[in-house]
Amino acid sequence: MELNEYLEVFIEESKEHIQSLNDHLLLLEKNPSNMDTVSEIFRSAHTLKGMSATMGYQDLANLTHKMENVLDEVRNKNLVIDPNILDVVLDAVDQLEAMVIDIANGGDGTRDVQSIVNKLNSIEKREVIVQDDSTKKVESNNGGSTATIINGLDEFEITLLQESEEKNHSNLQIDIKLREDCLLKAARVYMVFDVLEKIGEVIKSYPQVTDLEEENFELDFSVLVVTTEQSDQIKQKVMKVSEIDNVTIIPFTVDDILQQQPINSEVEQTVIEVASTVEESNKVSQSNSKAVISNKTIRVNIDRLDALMNLFEELVIDRGRLEQISANLKNAELVETVERMTRISGDLQSIILNMRMVPIDQVFNRFPRMVRQLARDLGKQIHLEVDGADTELDRTVIDEIGDPLVHLIRNAIDHGIELPSDRVEKGKPAEGLLKLNAYHSGNHVFIEISDNGAGIDREKVIRKAISNQVITHEQAKSLTDSQVYQLVLESGFSTAETISDVSGRGVGLDVVKNTIESLGGNISIESELGKGSVFAIQLPLTLSIISVLLVEVGKEKYAIPLSSIIETAIVSKSETFNAHNKTVIDFRGKVVPLVSLKEVFNVSSSLEEDELHSIVIIRKGEKMSGLIVDRFIGQQEVVLKSLGDYLSNVFAISGATILGDGQVALIIDPNSLIK
The missing domain is CATH 2.40.50.180 (CheA-289, Domain 4)
Structure with a gap:
């Protein structure tokens, strides 16, 4: 059997099952006793295992089989789901997704998953789960921490690094090792960051900042920095901080990153579903099967839709030409024929555009998992509400809007919504609310990201903007609140401040603004200090x-x-x-x-x-x-x-x-x- 012809279908269906696993696992966390949800999770895992084995991706099938064993124990009520077990299962799903992405990028789907397999085995045997040392500390050997920190970069961080290269800035990884007799590790980390922020922009640290502040690391930590200073000068400045044992500076390029990790972008949308109803390929339990309409949908490669759209665009140009000729000649039969052609081509245009329209849910569906993980990492309690996920956008717009939304949501969670203790002190519920809303209005789609966090401090934004020479003192006096909030979207507003919090907003938002404006849209900000903020994005339905x-x-x-x-x-x-x-x-x-x-x-x-x-x-x-x-x-x-x-x-x-x-x-x- 020639498997290549089925590869495209396998990749798309695998992604659907992985998304289903993520969605239902998050539902299970809220209601661990719901056996229907467990059955849905088991069904997706079982189907994924069967498809992987058929296609010859054994690592993928083996990991899914181990996960399936745990789910089977839960389904048979021999095991009760708790947050620790759910974390391990979600990690396994992440590994499955990485394998599928590797296959989509032309790889063989192999991956070292022994650590996660051991954890799944321990859960199945009801043993205590032991965390790997590799998750607690940075590898001391050269290149270990490099891979760890680079593999943790998201697409927006990579975009920032690419922009720095275009400006002839240096991208550096700085590995710092504290002395073994260091007593106040967090204080030394703070002093190091203070030095680095004065010489450039801190992009990322490993371990995360919260772990560094709580001293949840050994003696080593790494920082990615964009700067114009020389490595020798940076090393001298960092070594001036007391109780530093060693500083290693490693220059790198974005190409180095791309060689070490597959970028999880919307390139994965190479094949889209033209209709919403899909017949399930496998059914584990007949009692749980649902009625589906067979043979009513097909999968069409997006390249074919692009080719169809290009041909229709030429037809629109010729239609305009015929309308003008008809108006000039004023021949009754010609006028009637052109009018009929205009009506038919208008209907055809509507059909083709609708074929290219896909629900924004394809972007939204990855956010619940991301919000859950970020909230746990930052020690925050956050409830995510999603409305309007069925709102449709042109596929080309969908491809581009994912990264700006990720950045805005991460920004709201990290800097907008306060810690539970701080919220309680202010008389707020400990759990913060993050809302994601999409809706149509005319020929536009509006996406709103709102939170009930700290809001934007007008005076702090103005002080920061003046210090970064974005505006002058005279200009600041005449700015309205809305104009002040727009300053956080300006390039250069936050060039050397990633760790400290100015207004709760600002790092890299100029990239978000540029991306949205390149799509013919715009972004507006509303905020009330102490009450929260709303970032509203306006986008055209289609770009062509x-x-x-x-x-x-x-x-x-x-x-x-x-x-x-x-x-x-x-x-x-x-x-x-x-x-x-x-x-x-x-x-x-x-x-x-x-x-x-x-x-x-x-x-x-x-x-x-x-x-x-x-x-x-x-x-x-x-x-x-x-x-x-x-x-x-x-x-x-x-x-x-x-x-x-x-x-x-x-x-x-x-x-x-x-x-x-x-x-x-x-x-x-x-x-x-x-x-």
Whole structure:
């Protein structure tokens, strides 16, 4: 039997079963006596074991078999689930996921899982689980801690390291060993971090900061730092801290990381499910089987959907051309035929876009497990609420939005929600609340991450922004609360502060902002000190076909996305005035600066200066600008085409489209024109 043709299906179904294991194990933690949940977990494990054995991935099958034995003991009521047992089973699921990812990346799925197998055997025999020494301390041999800390990096941390390389900064791993007679290890760690924060940005430490503060380590710890200073200078500064035995500095690159760990990104979405109902491939218990509709769904490779979308985009361009020819010739039969073609292609467009739409649950479903683990690591009590997981987004947007959401959620848990003791002192429940909500509104999807934690301290943000030269003292006086909160999204707001807490927010959020804006979206922040914060993300439903307002500047045509437009207006020159060396207008009680597209894009025009300005009012969050154009053409649906790698950095231009007359119109990026 040729197994390669089944590999794609095996990978996708394995990921579904692993996600099911994670979801049901978290449900089991809340209700350990629910045997229906145990049966669901057992069924997923059993199916995964059978598929793995059939495909020849023996390590995967063996580990699943060991986990299945433990679940069988629970199912037969010979074993009672407790948090320690659940931790081991969840660790086993993590190992299974790592094996599947390795297979998806072209590997053979082999992995050293003897440690977790021993723990599962101990649970099955009702023995005491002994933690491995490797989980308690950093390996002292060269490279041991390197692998540990690098394998713990998430995609956002890797992105920060990549950006530092692009800026010609150095990525360094600094291994520090304390003397054996060191009495106050936590104090020495604090002093080391204080030195490192002054020379660059701390990306990560191993063990974690909480373990270092509580002295839950031996004598060794490691820190990843981004800096511009030389290694010799760094070593001299760190060695000045008393009771330091040795300092080893190891330069590394992002390529080194990628060689040591598979990156768990949304590349795993290479195959998507076109419909929501899937027939179960195996049923362990007939009594627990559910009625399913057979042969109603198929799996389609996303490359085929991309090819279909590209062909349809060409059809949209030709449709626009035919509409223009029809309007010019005014032939009744041609007009009727084109109108019918427009209706049919509109329906076809709706079907194709719906085929590409996938529930945001594909991103949300990994967060409950992440929140549980982070809460345990940080000693916090957090309840996660998820609403709107069935909200759908274009697959290309889904691919990109996962990492920003991970970063915002981790940020809220780590810095937003307080420790239980601190919450009780403030009169709050010990358990913090983290809400994740998604919903449609018009042609956009909104995702909100809210918490009832400490909120953002306005004054601390301003002080930090001034010290980092993000704003001046004069600018700070005129900022509203909303504008102050937006400062935490600015590049450079937190360049050397990872461990200490300024406002509860800020590390690396400029990366989040850049990613969201690259998708044509924006992010806004609301906060109340002591009550909590809300980060709201606005995203377009799809990235390929967009509604625009066509305008004319000189002899050139430009397209402005309707999602950024408030309204259009005709303004007399007498209604404009100058403020702070800028031309502005009074728009509904607000001062709005004007931007001349003729000057921005250096367009020559033979038209004489008119007493009236045609203005397009655009908005980005609470900021607005008015774009001065020569003429409004009208609204149209266009296909967004990339300008390619050579023209990727053109100011204020996000792409181009081909109009019905064959002319190329540049698509304006409104966010770039609002300051």
